[in-house]
Amino acid sequence: MSSLIEPTDAQLVERCRAGDDDAWRTLVERFSRYVHAIIVQGFRLHGADAEDVFQDVFAKVYENLGKLRDDDSVRPWLAQLTRRTCIDRLRAARDEAVWDELESPEVDETLARLDDALTVRDALASLSADCREVLDRFFARDESYRTIGDALGIPAGTIASRISRCLTRLRGELTGRKVEAPTSG
């Protein structure tokens, strides 16, 4: 089973600009994990600070979509916007001694890793709903085999093999290869 074709980032941006609220909701859903991860993993903000930055980033995106020169570049633009918003928040709250750390190579490495993670997540969207569900539940939501099995109505003993098959398909998507695998999901 293949997934429905998702709009591209550029298509979403164009529809948001035209006032399509559904497109906005999709855009937020698509990038919410990425923005959240930059805030929490990249800049170690938590609690109310993290939430404020998260809302602030999307408010800025909403206000400034019209200024985006290239609709395909929403992803790096959003990453940069999130980074700047985090830095502004930290600078407002802390002394100058930590400013250099905010631009450290460690932050760059984390953001590069999250960018790779988003690429993998984009590829995930092209897999079957079953594969998306089982991989997301196991890796991103950290659910046990038993929880996944109960939620999806499949034997817990088959989860490991499903994960392995779905990961192989995901790798196939990413490398552009067609990986033959059983169709059981």
Added chain:
Amino acid sequence: MNYDLESLGELLRALPPAPSAWVQAAQELPPRRGALDDIVARAERDVEFRRRLLADLESALAAEGYDAEPPVLDALRRRLAPE
């Protein structure tokens, strides 16, 4: 990027869901924005209303029948703040 299965698992693990309430609040930005624009427009026309907003934002909005949630209040504070 390394596409071995272990690395793929780690990259999937790197993007857990954001708190659903945060996502929902961000998704509801457009309708909130409409209410916010109305309040700001009125504050620009009505000096007394603006004065009351600046003095006590939540009370002024409640007195006028606006049911403003925290993200709207934060956005209003930003937009009403002197340049």
